Amino acid sequence: MAVSTEPATSPSLTRYATLAADIAQSIHAGVLQPGDKLPSVRSCCAARGISPSTVFQAYYLLEARGLIRARERSGYYVASGAHHPPPEPEIARLPPPASLTVDVSERVFSILQASFQPGTVGLGSAFPAPQHFPWNKLAQSLAACARQAQPQALLDDLSTGHSGLRRHIARRYLADGMPLHMDDVVITNGALEALNLCLSAVTQPGGTVVVESPCFYGALQALERLGLKAVEVPTHPRDGIDLPALETAITSHRPQAIWLMSNFHNPLGSLVPTAHKQALCALLARHQVPLIEDDVYGELYFCARRPLPVKAYDREGWVLHCSSFSKCLAPAWRVGWAAAGRFTQAVARQKLTTSLSTNAPAQAALAHYLEGVGFDKHLRQLRHTLATQRDAMTQAIARHFPPGTRATRPEGGYFMWIELPPGCDALQLHQQALSEGISLAPGPVFSASQRFGRCIRLNYGLLWDARTDQALQQLGSWCHRMQQAAG
Amino acid sequence: MAVSTEPATSPSLTRYATLAADIAQSIHAGVLQPGDKLPSVRSCCAARGISPSTVFQAYYLLEARGLIRARERSGYYVASGAHHPPPEPEIARLPPPASLTVDVSERVFSILQASFQPGTVGLGSAFPAPQHFPWNKLAQSLAACARQAQPQALLDDLSTGHSGLRRHIARRYLADGMPLHMDDVVITNGALEALNLCLSAVTQPGGTVVVESPCFYGALQALERLGLKAVEVPTHPRDGIDLPALETAITSHRPQAIWLMSNFHNPLGSLVPTAHKQALCALLARHQVPLIEDDVYGELYFCARRPLPVKAYDREGWVLHCSSFSKCLAPAWRVGWAAAGRFTQAVARQKLTTSLSTNAPAQAALAHYLEGVGFDKHLRQLRHTLATQRDAMTQAIARHFPPGTRATRPEGGYFMWIELPPGCDALQLHQQALSEGISLAPGPVFSASQRFGRCIRLNYGLLWDARTDQALQQLGSWCHRMQQAAG
Structure with missing residues (x-):
């Protein structure tokens, strides 16, 4: 059966999205582990008082996000790719707030303007891929x-x-x-x-x-x-x-x-x-x-x-x-x-x-x-795309980046904030990546006091293809190397 | 013979426009008076070494601006409507320049925003009539x-x-x-x-x-x-x-x-x-x-x-x-x-x-x-329209405003600056005009020190029709009245 994974426009949007979010959270929290069987559609209907089509919609959505897999004649299972996501970053620890004269603009320009090369994998971009728009x-x-x-x-x-x-x-x-x-x-x-x-x-x-x-x-x-x-x-x-x-x-x-x-x-x-x-x-x-x-x-x-x-x-x-x-x-x-x-x-x-x-x-x-x-139809499609790609990026970070890497778990938008483990340097990674045609936004541009030297912002709203995954793999391997070099 | 008064796109633009400007200046300076005959096309060709069509283009232009009139089988004459324009304003006399804190914005808004009523004759507008654009x-x-x-x-x-x-x-x-x-x-x-x-x-x-x-x-x-x-x-x-x-x-x-x-x-x-x-x-x-x-x-x-x-x-x-x-x-x-x-x-x-x-x-x-x-074709048309309307406004000011009124002689754009005679007040005129559906820009909005209380800026780039002339006539009559009341 060919099924569109795009959310329907029916009023059940709330219910199926809620169900999907609940299950995703259970997977991320480790309540459901890779290989675990999901509740059957029938039991789910009974438990929540919802229709089978609502449950199916939720499961299709989770499947599209790579979190669960259907096995023929058996039901739905947590996908082996549904790794535990990296831990979340801690809150920035700061001394009692001081008042600072701001002098960042030139630095921000010199860092970000270099990223506008054609052909670059735009993980540092501030916009989603233009192809996502009507x-x-x-x-x-x-x-x-x-x-x-x-x-x-x-x-x-x-x-x-x-x-x-x-x-x-x-x-x-x-x-x-x-x-x-x-x-x-x-x-x-x-x-x-x-x-x-x-x-x-x-x-x-x-x-x-x-x-x-x-x-x-x-x-x-x-x-x-x-x-x-x-x-x-x-x-x-x-x-x-x-x-x-x-x-x-x-x-x-x-x-x-x-x-x-x-x-x-x-x-x-x-x-x-x-x-x-x-x-x-x-x-x-x-x-x-x-x-x-x-x-x-x-x-x-x-x-x-x-x-x-x-x-x-x-x-x-x-x-x-x-x-x-x-x-x-x-x-x-x-x-x-x-x-x-x-x-x-x-x-x-x-x-x-x-x-x-x-x-x-x-x-x-x-x-x-x-x-x-x-507009609302376009937004549903765009949200769906971004949510799916958020999952793909989370999994890529978990797979390719060194242990100790932390990543936020965005519930919207298209930015993920990655805290690299000790030994890594965001500006150095930025330079290395740029020279290989990959852009990212290094942490220090987000601070008047140049904090966040181990953080990077990645955009998962770009057009996701094999190059994207390859770029993330490459970023991860450079982080591994920096970590090892630091010792 | 039906002749378009729109300037042609030929390279002779410079020559015919130059000739027209020279003649217009002679009229404004009083060298040529209403009723005077213009040089014949033939003598003009000989004197300037230009073609008859160039001379004709210049004369058509001047005719369109209301400065000259053709008399059948006789030639071109300075039009009776080609009054002497009002004298030009003097330079603003100011004490040695001082440094001022600027506090005009609210005043400018309160004066100008009132002018945006639909149906107003927009002599105070900052834009030409939208109908002039392609x-x-x-x-x-x-x-x-x-x-x-x-x-x-x-x-x-x-x-x-x-x-x-x-x-x-x-x-x-x-x-x-x-x-x-x-x-x-x-x-x-x-x-x-x-x-x-x-x-x-x-x-x-x-x-x-x-x-x-x-x-x-x-x-x-x-x-x-x-x-x-x-x-x-x-x-x-x-x-x-x-x-x-x-x-x-x-x-x-x-x-x-x-x-x-x-x-x-x-x-x-x-x-x-x-x-x-x-x-x-x-x-x-x-x-x-x-x-x-x-x-x-x-x-x-x-x-x-x-x-x-x-x-x-x-x-x-x-x-x-x-x-x-x-x-x-x-x-x-x-x-x-x-x-x-x-x-x-x-x-x-x-x-x-x-x-x-x-x-x-x-x-x-x-x-x-x-x-x-x-673009160039459109600009030629627009310039021609504005120049013609500049002349119409000059003549209307000369005709309708009290003696002692001065007016600038713009060689481009669509603004004319009018200095009213003693006894007139620009802000009072602005209020009176607004209440009758006519806008103008009173002088004090153009100064940090609220000078120019007897000046107004008029826009001759609006769509010129009978209402425009009527509005100018009305402004003139209010000025006459103010002057008499003060006098």
Whole structure:
């Protein structure tokens, strides 16, 4: 029987994905070992009160991810390839947070720009492979809108953005349980501009901003550009930013803002638990500190439903929520937005005075595309691909990297954070890899204080083929060698 | 004989446009008076050594501008409507330049945002009427590129921009006598982003920047946003910035940059003479001060060929030249660029860290459009329209506004600066006009010190119809009334 492994569009999505996640967790936790037989479909139906087709869907999904194998006439078994994943990294241990002048931008450029060679296996890339996106459909929308465009309409929506697009974005917030008015949405040139405008709106040069350690290097570059100081607060690969350390940082340094990610962190891949998000929100309100929340990976979840951002728990408007279509739909179109709570007008004015407005045809085309059902279908497919490749990367790391290697277990997005064992050096590995046509993002670019010298960020969202696996094998063997050389 | 008044695409463009400009100047200077007969075509051919068709083209152009009229079987005569234009404004008299903290942004927003009501006669608009642009051709290019786009190519040109587009822009610089490498061009989200990135690249918060008085309000908003102080140096409606005052400002205030326009100034419409541009360039080199040159109207010239920007005379790389397609081809596409001389890398990095890159489909489509001959053809048509409407506005001002009104004589672009006679108030006129559905840009938004209370900027690039003339008549009658009430 030929069965598509793509999740169906039925309302049972939640149930089968939940079941699959439960079983995957049991495998990762070692409750189910390679060779173990899974519960029969019949017993599973009875135990959970679900239909056989739901159970089959969950099993097909697990099979596609390489975690289980069907044996003819016998049932499903945990695959021999379903190794125990590497252990997770520990939280970064840091001295009490200090305030740092940021001076990373040149270093980040020199490290990352070298990675843009054609033909490189782009494990260091910040984008998924372009082949994962629905370019044909987007082109159709673009062509349709370009033909229909009323010249006047192109000028009417200067400033805060195309009204149709803002309405679609507001509707998606609403569907996720975050009622927003479309006027609360400011369209920007990608999330990077949104983040930068938000930062400008709530800070003054010389001020201090709390960032995570590790954090997205773009945040560090923004601080440097605006003459802001950084206070680095450690962030946990599973729980997110260390809340007691954050509160200490707030009381000692009186930051003008906090900048962090709560869903599928860059570079960790981590997802902050709901209770933690709520506690963070309470802390913001208590100290009246704005939070710039970078949620560009929020739609790329592997769990049953979209994890809510911190924004969802914000009753007082302290969260400036930034996202975009660049990571989940249309890279290089550069359309993002900010929903900046009480700072909306300030952000809108920053936008008007820095770049006026965002490309009108792209906004109209996205609004047109979002009219249909294609976006959710595309997202399901993309999530499925990324989840499958996450498993493949986890297994490759377990197989090829030396003992002592740790790796995060992302529940969304496409970044995995690898902590190499003692003796390994990320920058050295980066140099070696580049010379052999493999890119990676070395840990020190994610820190104002050049920490994480033994860590690397890998992208499992690229087009996965034999070269990818070979590249990971090669990275692993260089790590083995470095470890041995160190002794 | 049905004759198109659109300039032909032949190489004689220079000659006929030169002849037309010479005659227009003679009319404006009063050498030729209404009712005077123009030289016959035959004598004109003999005197200038040009062909009859060249003379006819010049006469058709002047006829289209309302400056001359043909009388059957008799020849061409200066039209009765070819009034003497109003006198030009004097240079703003200012005390020796002081350094000012800029605090204009809110005022500018409150004044200008009220103007965006649908149905308003947009004399205050910053854009020409959208109907003047070749939307169908642009849509074709967009659709063609969207269909052909290789996904990978969409990511390859992140950062400094689409290589084809940068090549076209570099070629146009070259054709104008400014040899540039395409890598010297950084593509931005419109010229406004280019200007802001350039300003960030060469200044530090707390520094001082020289601006013109009057100047584009976007410059003042940029200074305010970046915490920079302004030194206002008066600028002449015909000669541009006052060079002795500029040198005094440089030696007394040690500015980190100068920001000005040398071609078709916003709001004055003035064109700085070549010798003045060269002297300015020498001054930059002598004092080693960067110049941010806003040249967004440079292609909209009414004279025979594109006036070179200050950039053309810059041998040492002090000029950061910014322009875009927003005013001359594709408003709301938001594609501009900076050619930043010795600051190119700094500007490119500002771009990467603030908004990463510019909408890829729009860049590809513009490159595609620029492959053809359509751009130059469109520009000729647009220049012709604007020149004709400049004349219509000059005549309307002369006819409807009270004696003592002064007006600039723009040789390009679409802005005219009107100095109202004593007793008139620009902000009061703005309020009155808005309440009757007419927008204008009152003088005080163009100054950090709220000067120019008797000046207004009018846009003659809108779609010219009976309503436009009526609106100008109404503005004139309100001015008469204000003058009488004060008198």
